[in-house]
Amino acid sequence: MSKKHNHTTNYFTKCVALFSLFFILGCSNTKYLPEGDFLYVGGSVKVKDSIIKKKDRKALETELEGLLRPKPNKSFLGLRPKLWFYNIAGEPKKQKGLRYWLKNKVGEEPVLFSKVDLDYNASVLRNYTENKGFFKTRVSADSTVRNKRATAEYVVTPRKQYIIKSVTFPDDSLKMSKIIGRSSRRSLLKVGKPYDLDLIKAERERIDARLKEKGYYYFNPDYLLAQVDSSKGDHEVKIKIVIKNETPAKALRAYTINNIFVYPNYSLANDTMVYRQRDIVKYKDFTIIDTADTFKPRVFDRTIYFKKGDLYNRKDHNLTLNRFVNLGTFSFVKNEFKPSDSIDNALDSYYFLTLLPKKFIRVEVLGKTNSASYTGTEINLNWNNRNFFRGAELFTASVFGGADFQLGGPNKGRNIYKLGGEVSLTWPRFITPFNIEGNSEFVPRTKATLRYEYQKRTQLYALNSFNTSFGYLWKENIRKEHQLNVIDVTYVSPNHVTPEYQQDIDEDPALGRVIEKQLIFGPTYNYTYTNTMQKRRKNTIYFNGELDLAGNITGLVTGADYKKDNVKTIFDVPFSQYVKIRTDFRHYLKLGKESELASRLIVGAGFAYGNSKTLPTSKQFVVGGTNSIRAFRARTLGPGSYVIPPQTNLTYTPDQSADLKLEFNTEYRAKLFSIVRGAVFFDAGNIWLLNADPDKPGAEISKDFMKEIAIGAGVGLRFDLSFLILRTDLAIPLRNPALPDGQRWLIDKIDFGNGAWRKDNLILNIAIGYPF
Structure with missing residues (x-):
């Protein structure tokens, strides 16, 4: 038998098996129904009206269908897998175990047609349409039964919609009435617009809110009456807002x-x-x-x-x-x-x-793994005092430690250890020479921080890092947040550099920048805008922008210029001078109740000048890893098309960083069942040097930078455990800029059946929380 015939037979067999599965899932959901009852599979509404535009009629039908109760069992491609799991689970003998979990957590109880009240639904539809101005609407209801499945059909016949002809407000001598009258230009009731009961209710709320700003503490919307007159005119209503006679005297007074x-x-x-x-x-x-x-x-x-x-x-x-x-x-x-x-x-x-308790201790233990094959743990011990100087100040002292072990890969044995501490004090006000008090509902804060960290990479080097900062945090509102550090000083000093690493520097001089002494100081500013907390919006966004200015004024005053061999130092350490900008924009498109499309665009640029030839390594951009381009191991991608020379005798993969960054990510997220959510994602991007480096050919930005974009894709599962989200992502590279031009696309080389290919290309990322 030919291979082609074999392939066709296998394909046919799979199709038959798939069809059989669909048939079984569909049929088995009705055989468990009570005798004489039917499975309710949904209702439909048809609006019969020749005057309403087709677009508006369809919109009204959609609104009305959303009011029907009960809702049918959830379906997928015409099947109801949740109901199927409920049925096959049977009756659990105890409230635990697999059968109980399938029935009550994964499964869904059948919605029976006997629970559907056609007359009640018809009255709901009638009330809704009349509240929208379609007075004297007629609604009829019927049902259809086929193969033990029942549907409900409703026909809504509205009359011509009533329009607002006039709106008047209280005109008596009360001071309150004058306030209401002056605010009438902000009224939600507009002449010429359709009558809408919901708008009338909202108008009462608007008037009440206005009066609350004018001292009327005891007033409430129920003291307002909307008198609607539809007796005159052609499908028009006159609306008169009046204050009820029975309104208590205290509600009529300002306080x-x-x-x-x-x-x-x-x-x-x-x-x-x-x-x-x-x-x-x-x-x-x-x-x-x-x-x-x-x-x-x-x-x-x-x-x-x-x-x-x-x-x-x-x-x-x-x-x-x-x-x-x-x-x-x-x-x-x-x-x-x-x-x-x-x-x-x-x-x-x-x-x-x-x-709240004035003093408390918080312990955080974190387990982690990343795409560079590092597995490790971190522990943080924090002691907090919520009222340190009796002014609601928050004092925090913390110590932390951690270790990352690489159990396989090129970095095996080169573990990373870190240990450090931090103290911070936050005042619930601005501490400035000037009297500045915001009027936001969020308390402005001043924060001072002092931090030390010791990091050791075994067999290579160790770094001592000191940081101190003083700045302000404030929120304009729930969407806009600012952070300005007027003082932000970082000092990094190397320690215990091994002979092996010194030898590696001789082969790759760029490695020497990692252990250079660094002195970075200057202001930093961070701005965040987000409306993602508005759950009802279909489109929401998140934006974060960072501006980092280091050594700018000092460099200008001292005339520092590395090009003229005029590098200035402070305590015998050259200070960094640069400008760095980074933006992070995210968009979330809600596709359904349990699904969305999330996208992110990151653009970053750093420019070193004056006293610095390059950005400090700690301030450069990196790409790849669990929260970046997931098909490439952390910090190993780029810059540009640079490839570590094969003759290099490095026994580990060094981190790659650069001055410019461009990254785009998008992923489709949907709930699968219970606590499990799925994702399909696509990542693209790279980093580049701003200026050519003879030690890193192909790393600098050029007009052809788009040809050096790395691309990856994959699938993932997210487990929502309420207190945290455990994420697993499996990704593969689709385009690798490190390969020769013309050979960078890898789609035609995908081979899941090849063990060697899977080992080199399947990247598993395990992390806590969403990537963006």
Whole structure:
């Protein structure tokens, strides 16, 4: 028999097996149904109207179908695998084990047609369309049964949609009515637009929010009535907003703030509030009852936005509560307003604050592996004090240590060890010569940090790294965040450089830059914008931009210039002078309830000048690895088309870094079942040197840089364990810029059946969290 005939027979056999599986999955889901009942497989809505545009009619049908209940079992390609797992699991004898897991975690109970109430659904559809202005809508319902499967069909026949002819607001003598009238230009109800009950409700909320800003603390939307008159005109309505006659008198009055009481040691278990006179402190407009003298009074002056005599407004009310929460020292924040006993139309404000533990220790243990075949662990021990100087400052002292072992590959035996410590102090305010106080709901912060790290690469070298920084962190709102370090100093010094590594430097001079002494200082700025927390949006984005300026003013003042052999030093160490910019843009497209397309673009550039010939190694860009181009091992890709010369006697793969970076990633993510999510991804990018290096031919950027883009693809699983996400990605290279031009595409060389190919090209990445 020929190979071609063999191949055809195998293909036919697979198709028959696949068809049989589909048939079994489809049929077996109905044989378990109760006698006389049917499997409900969904409902449809048809809008019969010749006036509504086809596009609007389809949109209305989609909205109405979303209201039908119950929802049928989830399906995939016409099959219902969750229901199939539920059926084959049978009845578990105990609440654990494989059968119980299949039935209750993976499986899904059948949705029976007996649970479908056609009349109820018809009334829901009728109410919805009438609330959208299609008054006197008719709805009919029917069902179809075939092969023990039932569907429901609804026909909606709306009348012509009513349009808003006019909108009027209260015109009485109340001050409140005048406020409502002045805000009418912001009304959500527009003449000429369709009648919509949801918009009327939203308009009441809008008016209430406006009144809350003007002191009307006791008012609420239920005190507003929308009178709708549809008796005159051709499918038009007149809407009149009025204040109900039964509105309480206190809701018609604006209130000011009188006394402000703060209880920083409030206990939920004991709220009798019996205090000694010495526990009561008067500070400006506040009365502070602090039994343990926990906080300096100015903490509350910066946090509470109400002052005595202020008109109540919801903005300052919410701003104060959010800032108390964001101080990070309270587990519970409660606020009450009560009518003042001494002043008419005034409120006394009470803030009850429950403290978090002042001191706590946190231990973090992390296991990790990466695509460079390193497997290791890291431990962090942190001691924290939430109120270090009685001003809600956060003091943190931590020690950390870790080890990465390479169990195979070219770096076997060259393990990495690190040990270090860090102390930081964060103030909940800006510490500047000027009085700067933001009005955001997020508390601005000033942070000072001192850090030391010792890193040893066995058989090669060790590095001592010192860093200190002082800067500011602030958020404009929930979407925009800034970090400015006005002082950021890093000093790196080599230690225990082995003769072997010195010999390697003779063969590859670029390796010498890794162990050069480095002094880096200058301001850094970081800006982040994101709206990914808005779950209902179909498109969300994340943007992060970094600007790093090192030694710029010092270099200009001293006239440093390495080209003129005029390199300046501080404590006998040349300081770095460069400008570095990096941007990270991400886009998330929601494709369904449990699926999305996530994409990322990273662009980075660093330019060394003046006192520096190149960027410090620690500041250069790298590519490849678990959170980068996953088909290439960490830090081994690039720069450009550079390849380590084959005659080099290095017994390990050195890290590769450069001045420029371009990277693009995209992946499709979808929930498979239970806690398991799947992904299909595509990565591309590379790094380049800005200037030619004779020791690294092909590493510099050129007009043909796009021909040096590396490409990889793969599939992955993510296990959502609620407290963390465990990620596994299996990737293969599709294009390798290190190969000769014309031979870089590898698609035609893919051979999963070849063991040698799998060993060289299948890259497994195991990590915590999503790559982006």
